[in-house]
Amino acid sequence: MQRVEVWRRWKAGESLHAIGRALGKEHVVVHLLLKRHGGIAPAARHRSRRALTLAEREDISRGIASGSSMRAIAQQLSRACSTISREVARHGGRAQYRANEADQQAWDSALRPKRCLLATHSKLQAIVASKLIEDWSPQQISGWLKREYPKDESLRVSHETIYRSLFIQARGALKKELIQHLRSKRRIRRSRHASVHGHSQGKIVDAISIRERPAEVEDRAVPGHWEGDLLRGADNSHVITLVERQSRFCTLVKVPRSCLINTFNALSS
Secondary structure, eight states, rough: OOOHHHHHHHHTTTOHHHHHHHHTOOOOHHHHHHHOOOOOOOOOOOOOTSSSSSHHHHHHHHHHHOOOHHHHHHHHHOHHHHHHHHHHHTTTHHHOOHHHHHHHHHHHTTTOOOHHHHHOOOOHHHHHHHHHTTTTTTHHHHHHHHHHOOTOOOOOOHHHHHHHHHHHGGSSSOOOGGGGGSSSSSSSSSOOOOOOTTOOOTTTTTTTOOGGHHHHHTTTTTSOOOOEEEEOOGGOOOEEEEEEEETTEEEEEEEOOHHHHHHHHHHHO
16 A cells, blocks of 8 residues: 555656655665656556455365365365366465465466567667667657658657656666666656656756856947847747847747747757
8 A cells, every 4th residue: 555655646746755754665675666667656566356365375274274175175265176186386385375475476477568569579679778878868769750650659668658668777778878868867657747856857957057158248349249039929829939149139930839849848858
């Protein structure tokens, strides 16, 4: 239940320290759990209705302790005798069978993680890796593949799959070093609801402050230096202003809505 609560709070955008305080745990413990899955909540697992339950395994353990045969235990549980025999043999035999241990081992061995798309498609993996090295974002790579290979659906991958392959190294698809080419430089996935101080969302990555501009720009002595700004009007309309600092020449450019959406998507990625 604590793990479920950790993922719920992480998805809601809470910080590691806030989650740790709420659960009475150190934030390092929370971080280790999240990092193991790359910050991406694992899919909820469910037991098959045909599998033995913990209560049934406890009945098996009590039956063994009382000296009952496999057939008698099977009849009591309305199970096939072969099912009970395999269960006991798989978990140490009559002498070593323990219900709790058998139930946990069965739960662990039932996990069959499916290999992700990039791990099974070497050509697609190479293309994605080459674009990441060129500092393309996963969203850009996914969109480019659709345009570059419109008739080859095997060369399609969502940006979410790329993120998962980077953050969950157990998938064995993309090298860990490629994470350095992501614009956020994060090693685990953050929720879109997260609001952490210093987070780069909504900001220009590697931006140079206006306070660092050369002196020649400040005194307007040399032509060719421009200032730009974005003005927002009614009905979600936007206009870009460009001003040449020496001559004060001003240019106004109306921004189409579609262009503005693409720009915002690129910045947020």
